[in-house]
Amino acid sequence: MEEKKKRIVTRDALGAWDVKYNWHFRSDFMDRYVAALKDKKFLATRCHQCGRVYSPPMTRCGRCFIELHEWTEVKDRGKVVMYTVAYNAISGEPLPEPKITALIQLDGANAWMLAPIKNTKPEEMHTGLRVHAGWAEERKGILADINGFEADR
Amino acid sequence: MEPVAIVGYAQSEMSGHMVSSRDEMIFTCVKQALDSAGIVRDDLDTVISCGNDFYDGHTISQVYTLEASGAYAKDESKVEQDGLHALVYAVMRLLAGHHQIAMVVAYSRASDMEPHAAVAASLDPVYDRQFKVLNDTGVAAFQARAYMERYGLTEDDLALVVEKNTGNGARNPKAKARPATSKAEVLASAPAFTPLRELMVYPNTDGICVAILAAGDRAESLCQKPVWVKGLGWNQELYYLGDRDLTRIASAEAAAAQAFKAAGIGPKDIGLIELSELFAHQEPMLLEAFGFAEPGQGRKLLREGVTAAGGKLPVNVSGGALSACALSAVGLVRAVECARQLRGEAELTVRADFALAHGQCGLAAQNNVVAILGREK
Numbered sequence: 001m002e003e004k005k006k007r008i009v010t011r012d013a014l015g016a017w018d019v020k021y022n023w024h025f026r027s028d029f030m031d032r033y034v035a036a037l038k039d040k041k042f043l044a045t046r047c048h049q050c051g052r053v054y055s056p057p058m059t060r061c062g063r064c065f066i067e068l069h070e071w072t073e074v075k076d077r078g079k080v081v082m083y084t085v086a087y088n089a090i091s092g093e094p095l096p097e098p099k100i101t102a103l104i105q106l107d108g109a110n111a112w113m114l115a116p117i118k119n120t121k122p123e124e125m126h127t128g129l130r131v132h133a134g135w136a137e138e139r140k141g142i143l144a145d146i147n148g149f150e151a152d153r
Numbered sequence: 154m155e156p157v158a159i160v161g162y163a164q165s166e167m168s169g170h171m172v173s174s175r176d177e178m179i180f181t182c183v184k185q186a187l188d189s190a191g192i193v194r195d196d197l198d199t200v201i202s203c204g205n206d207f208y209d210g211h212t213i214s215q216v217y218t219l220e221a222s223g224a225y226a227k228d229e230s231k232v233e234q235d236g237l238h239a240l241v242y243a244v245m246r247l248l249a250g251h252h253q254i255a256m257v258v259a260y261s262r263a264s265d266m267e268p269h270a271a272v273a274a275s276l277d278p279v280y281d282r283q284f285k286v287l288n289d290t291g292v293a294a295f296q297a298r299a300y301m302e303r304y305g306l307t308e309d310d311l312a313l314v315v316e317k318n319t320g321n322g323a324r325n326p327k328a329k330a331r332p333a334t335s336k337a338e339v340l341a342s343a344p345a346f347t348p349l350r351e352l353m354v355y356p357n358t359d360g361i362c363v364a365i366l367a368a369g370d371r372a373e374s375l376c377q378k379p380v381w382v383k384g385l386g387w388n389q390e391l392y393y394l395g396d397r398d399l400t401r402i403a404s405a406e407a408a409a410a411q412a413f414k415a416a417g418i419g420p421k422d423i424g425l426i427e428l429s430e431l432f433a434h435q436e437p438m439l440l441e442a443f444g445f446a447e448p449g450q451g452r453k454l455l456r457e458g459v460t461a462a463g464g465k466l467p468v469n470v471s472g473g474a475l476s477a478c479a480l481s482a483v484g485l486v487r488a489v490e491c492a493r494q495l496r497g498e499a500e501l502t503v504r505a506d507f508a509l510a511h512g513q514c515g516l517a518a519q520n521n522v523v524a525i526l527g528r529e530k
Contacts, residue, residue, distance in 0.1 A: 017210075023279065030279075056280050058393070062393065063253070064393070073385075076170040078374070082295045083295075083298070084287075084303060084349075086346050087343060087348040088269075088345045090270050090273045090288040091267045091288075092267065094343070099286050103394060111393065112394070112396075112397045114284070115284070116284050116286060122347070129413070144283075
């Protein structure tokens with residue numbers, strides 16, 4: 001086996017990606033979605049072919065390969081379809097505090113949304129747990145208006 | 154159409170930390186592969202590289218690695234998925250009839266970067282990356298829980314997969330990223346993303362695998378024991394996590410069905426399986442997807458010893474991805490390990506006429522590729 005040598009830094013070359021990305025998305029969809037968040041409402045799009053309701057809204061149905069035009073409203077509460085308690089950060093290093101992330105099916109939606117679970121202990125988590133959105137105190141009509149979800153009590 | 158065969162191969166030691174440079178690693182392994190096929194660089198018609206710019210930290214990274222790969226002034230192209238997808242591409246190029254000898258070069262080096270952070274960049278940037286909490290292990294954890302809850306699997310079932318595969322890997326001189334690990338050690342390891350523990354996740358690995366393929370008569374004239382590509386299949390699922398059935402791997406089902414159809418054989422004809430089980434729960438899931446067990450019954454194959462190295466259907470005799478997993482190379486390693494078995498060169502030898510090799514890419518095995526290999530043309 002190759003011997004592990006101690007690394008000594010003698011010179012740095014830029015290794016991290018220093019490229020700034022400005023991803024574009026359908027602003028008509030996003031504007032409509034985030035504007036409703038200000039009023040604590042979740043909008044969704046519905047596939048007129050298969051009937052699936054997507055929240056967050058998708059611009060097309062991947063299964064049917066068609067553009068979505070129909071809008072509907074879903075509830076700001078629903079159930080945990082799946083969850084994980086993260087003890088590690090993205091890089092793989094341990095986190096100081098575990099973080100919970102869940103796939104949530106909002107009442108009225110078919111597809112699930114990914115969101116952090118706040119104010120809830122890991123041992124309270126189970127699939128099927130009823131949760132509701134934790135809204136920012138002062139909402140601005142942006143994605144960050146959703147603080148996360150928390151368990152109904 | 155003329156059949157295509159693997160006629161030579163080489164792989165580096167798959168370790169957690171390689172001392173050599175990337176360039177040196179590629180150059181050395183490509184030379185060994187050419188030697189194993191009994192050819193020189195001039196004999197190569199086409200070179201397919203497989204790596205990932207994010208892992209390399211280098212845009213269109215083959216512009217830099219092509220010299221070490223022996224691809225200078227050659228027909229060359231690159232695949233950013235798995236090394237087994239690169240093998241599919243190489244087979245296509247040979248079948249097109251313009252080339253007779255193809256080389257596939259697949260590698261990555263976890264010690265050069267943060268592999269989980271690099272894979273996390275495949276998350277959707279609009280809705281999913283904003284929370285900055287999930288990486289590939291986190292997404293696989295959703296899949297693990299969905300599958301385990303649906304079919305009543307326990308942590309023990311996952312730990313036993315690690316124990317079997319790393320036990321096999323300990324006898325493979327190439328698989329050096331994780332030593333033999335007992336069930337108790339797996340269960341005592343720290344939680345990563347529940348229900349997955351650290352030792353249920355693939356080990357960070359540096360390594361390279363190279364395969365040389367040739368078509369028809371050329372394969373037979375080059376090689377006494379060519380390993381024939383009997384069937385290939387590949388397929389993918391929707392990206393969006395909220396729109397996938399995580400209790401099964403539907404794209405693996407479709408990939409295997411396509412490969413079996415092409416080969417004209419079925420699961421009962423397979424004597425050896427090499428899987429890219431990046432996470433322990435994926436081994437039983439994949440065996441079910443390929444038709445070796447009913448949904449939810451894959452774990453029984455392990456508990457009953459069927460998939461042990463000495464069992465009726467050995468799975469991951471080489472140690473699998475849980476023993477060593479150089480991303481991008483891992484699926485090609487599976488094909489090469491099958492070839493070593495079919496040629497009777499492996500440390501733990503299994504008798505088989507047909508072997509199945511599997512590769513994957515994407516979050517929670519979104520995209521799967523299956524190759525069926527055989528000794529007879």
